[in-house]
Amino acid sequence: MTTVLATVGYSEAWWIQILKSLVIFIVGFSMVPLALMMDRKLMGRFQNRYGPNRVGPFGALQPMADIFKLLVKEQFRPRTSVGFLFAIAPAISIVTACVAFAIVPFGNTVDIFGTQVGLYGIDPSIGVLFAFAFSAIAVYGLMLGGWASGSKYSFLGAMRSAAQLISYEVSMGLSLVGVIITCGTLSLTQIVAHQDSAGMWLVIPQFVGFVVFMVAAFAETSRPPFDLPEADAELVAGYNTEYGGGRFASYYAAEYFHMVIASGIAVTMFFGGWLLPFGIDPPAWVDPIVVLVKLTLVIAIFVWVRATLPRLRYDQLMSLGWKVLLPLATANALVTAIVVTVAN
């Protein structure tokens, strides 16, 4: 007998799957410049200034200009670098980010021209574990990049980032356990369905879990106040010290993509995915728009926190991760488990 590790909730014909993965890839990837732009514009507003407003209307083409600049730059490679790994490390980062985006649901199965299509890349029964698996692989992108650069600064930076990412992955996973216990499923579409039938977004009963998740997500996406992998002001850039041009651009894009994914998971797990509050039930085509709007709002929280909090010291980072977030997440999971057991 073969052991079934995971099943897929609903799958379509192969050509629909290809089409829809393309659409999701394009939508996901166009969220990256949007996140980049929001980061800079909103950050500016939080500091009483406009942010970039020179390229295109309201500076809307600034990310395009930035990406173009990076792409036409010289591909530099240090003499001591390990060629093959140096080249694929940024690719690992960006590919894992793209793959993890597949599980973010933009809606339930809808009827498009007579065929049932699920508005998500894939709906595996292991759900969030899929995302965590790929965010764990993303650490390889950083580690290999730092190591293959053949520079001690890159290597130290990679160690720093890896330690941070691995530490916070634990709290991030545990913070979602409460949600998973409440819903009794790992599948993201069913978690949203549960929030629909319960009539309440999980951010209310799982508020502690939400806070821990968000803090861990800041660290996991190496955003301020946990941007030690970069730490512009005080340290050498980190794992991407030796990177430039297109490869640096893909690290950069991957970082923002991770932010989009973290927001997507937060929206699905805590903010009811495609559901609207107050029992408003729009037609199915509104669902993706609702998810995208919520996604944007969560990204705005990322930027807001960036504008507010100063960077943590490395020991503070570690003690916050292990001494505060991990016990909190564990206690949250424990209390949720007890409540769910008693209620049943």
Place this chain on the structure above:
Amino acid sequence: MSSLEIKRWTPPGEDVIAVQRGPEPGGAGGLYRAFGETLRGLKTTFGRLVEGPIVYQYPEEKIPVYPRFRGRHKLHKFEDTGLEKCVGCSLCAAACPADCIRVVAAENEPDHRVSAGERYAAVYEINMSRCIFCGYCEVACPFDAITMGHDFELSDYNRDDLIFTKEMLLAEPLERTPLRSEDE
């Protein structure tokens, strides 16, 4: 007992002010306070967002300069006769700490009269890439022939273009810099 007397600790009087310390960090209370302070910080930054930008869009909007602002130099002529005020005495060049002024004087001829004095500046050059805009030339000038103007947008692509000749300094500068009014 030795001669060394040990002073006993006495409780502090009314005049001693105890150092006020914040609550101990860490623990559940510390966590609670940290969360509250984070929210307070978020409120502060959100206030800035509501407040809106308070910056000047520089190339389009310029901040007006004060009347005594020391910008690019100007050389002056007499308004009635049209003669140059500069007599080529080189006092400005002597006063210049950056050594950026070069003056070559020449005699005024009866049929070729340039300045009001005996001599005039045949060559008057200011090297703007060296000038520190201290205004000593203005102070040193006995005839108020050179004054500091209000232009500050002097960048150029070429170093040679930054050497301003007498003709350039005598010409009215393009009005590029807004001037602050009296009560502003």
